[in-house]
Amino acid sequence: MNLLVHGGIVVSDKVIFDGAVAVEGNRIVAVGDSSELRKRFQGFERVNAKGCAVIPGLVNTHTHAAMTVFRGYAEDLPLFDWLNKRIWPAESALTPRDIEIGAQLAAYESLLFGVTTLNSMYFYSDEGSELHAFEKAGIRATVGHGFFEKTVEAGLKITEEMARKWHGRDDGRLRVSVCPHAPYSTGPSSYKMAYELQKKLNSLYGEKGKIILHTHVAESREEASVVKEAFKVDVSGGVVVYLSRLGVLSRDLVMAHTIHLTEEDVRVMKMFDVKPSLNPVSNLKLGMGVADFIKLIGSGLTVSLGTDGPASNNTLDMFETMKIVPLLAKGLHGDPTLLPSREAFKLATEYGARALGYDDLGAIRPGYLADIVLLDLNVPHARPLHDIFAHLIYSARASDVKTVIVNGKIVVEDRKVVGVNMESFLEEVERVKDSLVSRIKGA
Amino acid sequence: MNLLVHGGIVVSDKVIFDGAVAVEGNRIVAVGDSSELRKRFQGFERVNAKGCAVIPGLVNTHTHAAMTVFRGYAEDLPLFDWLNKRIWPAESALTPRDIEIGAQLAAYESLLFGVTTLNSMYFYSDEGSELHAFEKAGIRATVGHGFFEKTVEAGLKITEEMARKWHGRDDGRLRVSVCPHAPYSTGPSSYKMAYELQKKLNSLYGEKGKIILHTHVAESREEASVVKEAFKVDVSGGVVVYLSRLGVLSRDLVMAHTIHLTEEDVRVMKMFDVKPSLNPVSNLKLGMGVADFIKLIGSGLTVSLGTDGPASNNTLDMFETMKIVPLLAKGLHGDPTLLPSREAFKLATEYGARALGYDDLGAIRPGYLADIVLLDLNVPHARPLHDIFAHLIYSARASDVKTVIVNGKIVVEDRKVVGVNMESFLEEVERVKDSLVSRIKGA
Numbered sequence: 001m002n003l004l005v006h007g008g009i010v011v012s013d014k015v016i017f018d019g020a021v022a023v024e025g026n027r028i029v030a031v032g033d034s035s036e037l038r039k040r041f042q043g044f045e046r047v048n049a050k051g052c053a054v055i056p057g058l059v060n061t062h063t064h065a066a067m068t069v070f071r072g073y074a075e076d077l078p079l080f081d082w083l084n085k086r087i088w089p090a091e092s093a094l095t096p097r098d099i100e101i102g103a104q105l106a107a108y109e110s111l112l113f114g115v116t117t118l119n120s121m122y123f124y125s126d127e128g129s130e131l132h133a134f135e136k137a138g139i140r141a142t143v144g145h146g147f148f149e150k151t152v153e154a155g156l157k158i159t160e161e162m163a164r165k166w167h168g169r170d171d172g173r174l175r176v177s178v179c180p181h182a183p184y185s186t187g188p189s190s191y192k193m194a195y196e197l198q199k200k201l202n203s204l205y206g207e208k209g210k211i212i213l214h215t216h217v218a219e220s221r222e223e224a225s226v227v228k229e230a231f232k233v234d235v236s237g238g239v240v241v242y243l244s245r246l247g248v249l250s251r252d253l254v255m256a257h258t259i260h261l262t263e264e265d266v267r268v269m270k271m272f273d274v275k276p277s278l279n280p281v282s283n284l285k286l287g288m289g290v291a292d293f294i295k296l297i298g299s300g301l302t303v304s305l306g307t308d309g310p311a312s313n314n315t316l317d318m319f320e321t322m323k324i325v326p327l328l329a330k331g332l333h334g335d336p337t338l339l340p341s342r343e344a345f346k347l348a349t350e351y352g353a354r355a356l357g358y359d360d361l362g363a364i365r366p367g368y369l370a371d372i373v374l375l376d377l378n379v380p381h382a383r384p385l386h387d388i389f390a391h392l393i394y395s396a397r398a399s400d401v402k403t404v405i406v407n408g409k410i411v412v413e414d415r416k417v418v419g420v421n422m423e424s425f426l427e428e429v430e431r432v433k434d435s436l437v438s439r440i441k442g443a
Numbered sequence: 444m445n446l447l448v449h450g451g452i453v454v455s456d457k458v459i460f461d462g463a464v465a466v467e468g469n470r471i472v473a474v475g476d477s478s479e480l481r482k483r484f485q486g487f488e489r490v491n492a493k494g495c496a497v498i499p500g501l502v503n504t505h506t507h508a509a510m511t512v513f514r515g516y517a518e519d520l521p522l523f524d525w526l527n528k529r530i531w532p533a534e535s536a537l538t539p540r541d542i543e544i545g546a547q548l549a550a551y552e553s554l555l556f557g558v559t560t561l562n563s564m565y566f567y568s569d570e571g572s573e574l575h576a577f578e579k580a581g582i583r584a585t586v587g588h589g590f591f592e593k594t595v596e597a598g599l600k601i602t603e604e605m606a607r608k609w610h611g612r613d614d615g616r617l618r619v620s621v622c623p624h625a626p627y628s629t630g631p632s633s634y635k636m637a638y639e640l641q642k643k644l645n646s647l648y649g650e651k652g653k654i655i656l657h658t659h660v661a662e663s664r665e666e667a668s669v670v671k672e673a674f675k676v677d678v679s680g681g682v683v684v685y686l687s688r689l690g691v692l693s694r695d696l697v698m699a700h701t702i703h704l705t706e707e708d709v710r711v712m713k714m715f716d717v718k719p720s721l722n723p724v725s726n727l728k729l730g731m732g733v734a735d736f737i738k739l740i741g742s743g744l745t746v747s748l749g750t751d752g753p754a755s756n757n758t759l760d761m762f763e764t765m766k767i768v769p770l771l772a773k774g775l776h777g778d779p780t781l782l783p784s785r786e787a788f789k790l791a792t793e794y795g796a797r798a799l800g801y802d803d804l805g806a807i808r809p810g811y812l813a814d815i816v817l818l819d820l821n822v823p824h825a826r827p828l829h830d831i832f833a834h835l836i837y838s839a840r841a842s843d844v845k846t847v848i849v850n851g852k853i854v855v856e857d858r859k860v861v862g863v864n865m866e867s868f869l870e871e872v873e874r875v876k877d878s879l880v881s882r883i884k885g886a
Contacts, residue, residue: 071826072833076783109823221777284774285837287781314837315824324767331727334664338730340519380552381758383514383869384876390515394728394757399842426826433827 003405004041005372006034008049011056011345012364015388021054023370026171026408031364047410051378052402053388056363057116057140057371058318059352061277062214062256062306064146065106065120065130066099069433070311079220079286087311093439096128101432103130107137108417108425110316113398115139116371116406118316119254119277119306119356121146121179121214124162131166131174138411140371142356144179144214152180152190156197163201168208173407175209175356176201177254182216183239184226188246191215195248202252210357212252217243218265219257219288238262240269249274254355256306259283259291270299275355278347280324281315282308293329294338297347304352319398322348326393341389374403446848447484448815449477451492454499454788455807458831464497466813469614469851474807490853494821495845496831499806500559500583500814501761502795504720505657505699505749507589508549508563508573509542512876513754522663522729530754536882539571544875546573550580551860551868553759556841558582559814559849561759562697562720562749562799564589564622564657567605574609574617581854583814585799587622587657595623595633599640606644611651616850618652618799619644620697625659626682627669631689634658638691645695653800655695660686661708662700662731681705683712692717697798699749702726702734713742718798721790723767724758725751736772737781740790747795762841765791769836784832817846 003023010019012031020037022030022044030037074086099122110118117140122130124145134141145162147155159178167176178201180186180194194213201211217239220226224235227242235242241264243249251273258269258276269276278291297303305325307316325347326339353362361369377385381395404412411418446466453462455474463480465473465487473480517529542565553561560583565573567588577584588605590598602621610619621644623629623637637656644654660682663669667678670685678685684707686692694716701712701719712719721734740746748768750759768790769782796805804812820828824838847855854861 069827070829071838072828072830075830075833076780078779082779105823105826112823281770284770285779287773287777287779289777290774310838314833315840317824317840320763320766323763324770327724327727327767330730331733334730334732336521336525336728336730337519378866378869380548380555380865380869381760383548383872384512385515385873386513386876386880387515387518390518390757395514395753397758397760397840397842399840422823423821426821426823429826430828433829437829 001408002041002044003047003408004037004044005047005049005054005374006038008052008054008374009377009388010054010364011388011392019054021364021372023405023408026370028364028366028368028370030366047403049374051376052374053377053392054364055373055375055392056349057373057404057406058114058322058348059117059304059356059362060110060115060306060316060318061119061254061304061352061355062279062308063106063118063120063316064122064309065118066102066122067309067311068105068109069098069102069436071314073311079288082286090440093436096125098432098436099123099130100128100133101429103133104137105429106310106316107134107139108420108422111137111139111404111412111417112401112415113317113319114373114375114401114404115316115318116373116404117141117352117356117361119177119214124158131162134174135170138406138409140173140406142175142177142212144177146179146181148181148185149187149190152186152193156193159197160201163205163211167205167211171407172209175211177212177214179214182219183243184223184230187231188233191243191246191248198252210252212254212357213248213250214254215256217255217258218260219283221260221289223260238265240265244268244272251275252357256308257283257288257291258296259289266295266299270301273302275302275304277304277306277355278325279306279308280328281321282312286312290328290332293325294333297339302351302354303347304355305348317398318348319396323393341387341393344393345389370405370408372405373401376400376402444851445484445487446490446851447480447487448490448492448497448817449481451495451497451817452820452831453497453807454831454835462497464807464815466848466851469813471807471809471811471813473809490846492817494819495817496820496835497807498816498818498835499792500816500847500849501557501791502560502747502799502805503553503558503749503759503761504562504697504747504795504798505722505751506549506561506563506759507565507752508561509545509565510752510754511548511552512541512545512879514757516754525729533883536879539568541875541879542566542573543571543576544872546576547580548872549753549759550577550582551863551865554580554582554847554855554860555844555858556760556762557816557818557844557847558759558761559816559847560584560795560799560804562620562657567601574605577617578613581849581852583616583849585618585620585655587620589622589624591624591628592630592633595629595636599636602640603644606648606654610648610654614850615652618654620655620657622657625662626686627666627673630674631676634686634689634691641695653695655697655800656691656693657697658699660698660701661703662726664703664732666703681708683708687711687715694718695800699751700726700731700734701739702732709738709742713744716745718745718747720747720749720798721768722749722751723771724764725755729755733771733775736768737776740782745794745797746790747798748791760841761791762839766836784830784836787836788832813848813851815848816844819843819845
C-alpha cells in the first residue's frame with residue numbers, strides 16, 4: 001500500500017506548512033508541498049493531515065517493555081529493596097505469556113504515544129517473548145535477552161537463536177541485540193563473550209541490519225566500587241574505562257543511563273563513538289541522579305533518550321522524557337539557553353535511530369523508513385502556535401497522537417490501534433496481573 | 444441539578460473501589476459505595492464513572508492564564524532578555540480582548556486537563572479580563588491584577604473595584620486577590636499598602652471567601668541583591684525576612700516560586716503559615732533552579748503547586764507538575780523514598796485549596812465543594828492497576844480526563860468542554876495571535 005500524507009505541517013529538515021509525505025512500501029519517497037505531491041502521487045492512498053504536525057516517530061532507546069506488568073507494583077523504595085524484595089522475586093514468577101502480554105501492552109501504549117521504535121531488553125523464550133508481541137503489534141523494535149554472570153552461557157545461546165530466527169524479520173522491522181545486563185551483574189569474561197557474539201552475529205546477519213550491544217552503565221553512584229568488589233577487577237578511571245580495557249566498546253554499543261561518569265569515561269565513549277541512552281524519569285524516580293546531558297552532547301556524542309522500564313517511570317511516554325531533558329539541562333545548569341527545542345527533538349528521533357544502528361530512520365526524509373506520526377494541533381494546549389519545535393518539546397502531549405505509520409503501514413488511526421479490541425485486551429492484562437500477584441504471594 | 448457520580452474508583456480519604464459521590468447544588472453531600480448511594484439518591488442525575496478514577500479537581504496555585512497567547516513565543520532566552528526584549532514589549536501590545544481570549548483558552552486547557560481551580564495574576568480591565576473569561580468558561584478561580592512600583596496606585600484602585608464587582612460571584616466560584624508583583628519590582632511601601640488593602644477587602648467582603656495576597660518571591664538567585672539595589676532596603680536574613688519586617692506576611696499569602704530561601708526565610712514562612720506555591724517546570728525552563736520541596740514540606744508548610752504562565756512552561760498541565768515534583772525530590776536528594784504518591788497528590792489538590800483560603804475544597808468529602816474529575820482508566824498506560832496513587836502521580840496523563848464537574852456543574856463531558864465549539868474558538872485564538880504579532884512588530 002502506498003500512502004500520501006498531505007495537508008499538514010511537515011517537520012522535515014525544514015518545516016513545510018502545507019506539506020506532504022509520499023510513502024512507497026516501507027520508505028518515504030518524497031517530501032514537499034501538498035499541492036505538488038498530490039499531483040505527482042495520484043494513485044496513493046490519502047492520509048489527511050489537516051490540522052496536524054507530521055513528525056518522525058519517536059525512538060525509545062532503552063526500556064524493558066514487558067515490565068508494564070509491574071507498573072506501580074513497587075513504589076517509593078530504595079533501589080536494592082526495589083530490586084531484591086520486589087522486582088526480582090516478582091520476575092521469577094513471570095511466564096513467557098506474561099512477558100508477551102506485558103510487551104504487547106507496552107507496544108500499544110508506545111504506538112498510541114507516537115513511539116514507533118523500542119530498544120528493549122528482557123527475557124526471551126520461544127514460547128512467548130517481547131519479539132512475539134512486537135511482531136503482532138506492528139512496532140519497530142530491537143530486542144535482546146538480558147543475561148547476568150550466572151546465566152551468561154544460556155544467555156548467549158538464546159541470543160544466537162533469537163538472531164537466527166528473528167533478526168530482520170517483518171521486512172526488517174524487528175532486530176536482535178546482545179544484552180549483558182550491567183558491569184556490576186555481569187563479569188569481564190562474559191562481556192568479552194558478548195562482544196565476540198556480537199561480531200559473529202554481525203558477520204552472519206549484519207546485512208539485514210546492525211546487531212548492537214545493549215547494556216546498563218553507571219546508573220548508581222556506587223557502581224565502580226560494586227564492580228570492583230564483585231569481580232576483583234581494575235575499575236580505575238571509571239566503569240566505561242574498565243569496559244574499554246575489556247575491548248568491548250564500539251559505535252554499535254548502547255549504554256543506558258551513563259549518569260556517574262568520570263572525565264576519562266566520557267573521553268573513551270567519544271573515542272569509540274559509544275551511544276549513551278539517557279533515562280531521566282527513571283533515574284530521578286529511583287534516586288539515581290541526573291546524567292549531564294550537556295556535557296555528553298557537548299562532547300560530540302550521539303545522545304538518545306529512553307524511558308527505562310515502566311516499573312520505574314511509570315510510562316513509556318517519550319514526549320514527557322523529551323521535555324524533561326531540556327528542562328533539567330536548563331534548570332540545573334541555571335542557563336535557559338541550553339538545549340534548544342530543535343536539538344532536543346533530535347535526541348528522541350534521529351539520534352535514537354543512529355544509536356540503534358539505523359542510518360535511514362528518525363527523520364522525514366526521502367529514502368528513509370516510513371515511521372511517521374500525525375500530531376493533532378487542534379487542541380487548546382497547542383494554541384496559538386508560535387513555534388513548532390517549542391510545541392513539540394514543551395506543550396505537545398503524547399495524547400495528541402492521531403495517526404501512526406510504522407514501516408509504511410498505518411498502525412494507529414484516529415487515536416486507536418488498528419485491529420485491536422483494546423477493552424478486551426486490557427481485561428486480559430488485569431487477569432495476567434491478578435494471576436501473577438497471586439503466584440508471587442504464593443511463592 | 445443534583446448529580447450522582449457512581450461506579451468508579453473514588454479517591455476520597457480512603458479509596459472506594461465501586462464508589463459513588465452524591466452532589467446537591469454545588470456541594471458533595473455523600474461519598475460511599477455505589478449500591479448504597481444509588482438507593483439513597485434515586486432522583487439524582489446519574490454520571491457513570493465505570494472504568495474511571497473519581498478524584499478531586501486539581502488546583503493550580505500560580506499562573507498567568509492569559510499568557511497562553513505567548514505560548515512558545517519567546518524560547519531558550521536568558522530571563523532578562525526573555526522579559527525585557529520579548530515578554531514585556533509584547534505585553535504592552537495586549538488588548539483587554541486578547542487577555543480575555545488568552546484566559547479563556549487557559550481555562551479550556553485547564554478544564555480538559557482536570558484542573559478545576561486557577562490562581563492567576565494578570566492585568567484587569569472592565570472591558571475584558573481573566574475574570575470575564577473564567578466566568579464564561581465555568582472554572583473556579585482566584586484572580587488578581589498584578590501591579591508594580593510604578594503602577595501601585597492604579598493597581599490598588601483596580602483591585603478594589605475588582606473585589607467589589609467580582610469577589611464571590613457565580614455562586615462563590617470567582618474570587619479576587621491582591622497582587623503586588625514581586626519584591627524586586629514593587630517597593631516596601633507598596634507591599635504595605637497592598638497588605639492594608641487586603642485587610643480592608645477582607646473586612647468588606649471576607650464573608651464571601653478569603654481575599655488572599657499573591658506575589659512572586661525568591662525566583663532568581665539574585666533577588667535579594669536586586670531588591671536591595673532597587674529600593675535601598677535591608678534584605679539581611681533573606682527576601683521573606685525582609686517582607687516580614689514590612690509586616691505583610693500572613694496565612695493568607697501565596698508566595699510563588701520560593702526557590703532561593705535562607706533558613707531564616709523558611710522559619711519565618713512557617714511562623715506566619717505563609718503558603719509557598721512551587722512551579723518546577725517553569726523554574727527549570729527559565730534556568731531559575733529547583734525549590735527544596737522536601738525542606739519546605741518537612742518544615743510543616745502547606746506546599747502547593749503551580750504551572751506558572753504558559754509562556755514559560757508551556758502548558759497548564761498539573762499532572763505533569765504533580766509528577767515532576769516527586770521525581771525531582773527523589774532524584775536530587777538521591778532518595779527514592781521521599782514524597783510518596785499519596786502525599787504528592789495532596790500538593791495538587793487539598794493543599795492547593797488551603798493555600799487559596801478554602802477549607803472546603805480539594806478533596807472528595809461530604810460538605811466539600813463539588814469539583815470532581817473522572818479519569819479514564821481504560822487506557823493502556825493505566826494498566827495493569829497495582830496502585831491508584833502511583834497511577835495518579837506517575838502514569839496518568841492529563842488527556843485521561845473524561846468528565847469534569849466544577850461547583851456542581853458538568854463543564855467537561857466525554858473529553859469536550861460543554862457548549863463550546865472548540866474548532867472555531869481555536870481559529871479565533873490564531874487570529875488574535877496574528878493581530879498581536881503584527882502589532883508587536885509594528886511597535
